[in-house]
Amino acid sequence: KAGVTQTPRYLIKTRGQQVTLSCSPISGHRSVSWYQQTPGQGLQFLFEYFSETQRNKGNFPGRFSGRQFSNSRSEMNVSTLELGDSALYLCASSFRGEGYNEQFFGPGTRLTVL
Amino acid sequence: AQSVSQHNHHVILSEAASLELGCNYSYGGTVNLFWYVQYPGQHLQLLLKYFSGDPLVKGIKGFEAEFIKSKFSFNLRKPSVQWSDTAEYFCAVNTGVANFGNEKLTFGTGTRLTIIP
Numbered sequence: 001k002a003g004v005t006q007t008p009r010y011l012i013k014t015r016g017q018q019v020t021l022s023c024s025p026i027s028g029h030r031s032v033s034w035y036q037q038t039p040g041q042g043l044q045f046l047f048e049y050f051s052e053t054q055r056n057k058g059n060f061p062g063r064f065s066g067r068q069f070s071n072s073r074s075e076m077n078v079s080t081l082e083l084g085d086s087a088l089y090l091c092a093s094s095f096r097g098e099g100y101n102e103q104f105f106g107p108g109t110r111l112t113v114l
Numbered sequence: 115a116q117s118v119s120q121h122n123h124h125v126i127l128s129e130a131a132s133l134e135l136g137c138n139y140s141y142g143g144t145v146n147l148f149w150y151v152q153y154p155g156q157h158l159q160l161l162l163k164y165f166s167g168d169p170l171v172k173g174i175k176g177f178e179a180e181f182i183k184s185k186f187s188f189n190l191r192k193p194s195v196q197w198s199d200t201a202e203y204f205c206a207v208n209t210g211v212a213n214f215g216n217e218k219l220t221f222g223t224g225t226r227l228t229i230i231p
Binding site: 003004031033035041042043044045048050055056058090092094096101102103105106107108 | 150156157158159160163204206217218219220221222223224
């Protein structure tokens, strides 16, 4: 079974631009969560999507948004990029059945904002 | 809101030494607890997890962790480390409600483990 895939793997943008990152979950997984990883703040939860609906949201500004498609693939968008948005963005997928379900992480997208 | 503390930021050990990494969380209700590992250049992967039952849980690669509810702790241990254990280790907590998944994980800031051959 293929793992979680994220594209692109690396991105370089300038301040003020916007960016879209993509995540394809493991086949059969219905939930996709996004995390931001930085050296200073560690791993922080951005949001979770299930059945094309945002189910949970972390403490990030409205510039960070996402969506999920009917095939469970997900995208996240960051508008008006700031230098502090430079980070590794991780996507995780899970089945999201009863109780807690193990999340499987992708390799991440490394975003550099200049 | 829940939080997770990992007090050891960087640990350096020689091969065959014993390892214990600390993890404390703050949340008054039921929690699910995890240790994840991130080897250099690799995906974050699950080492072990605790949902309920025996507070001593065993994971992959000889790792184990003990949940001590009274101390809000979930420390990771390994009796004898190997050079290949060099990685970053993250403790995480989930406060999902039973029978309806809540997939949000709150992570600690991580502990970088360096094993000297």
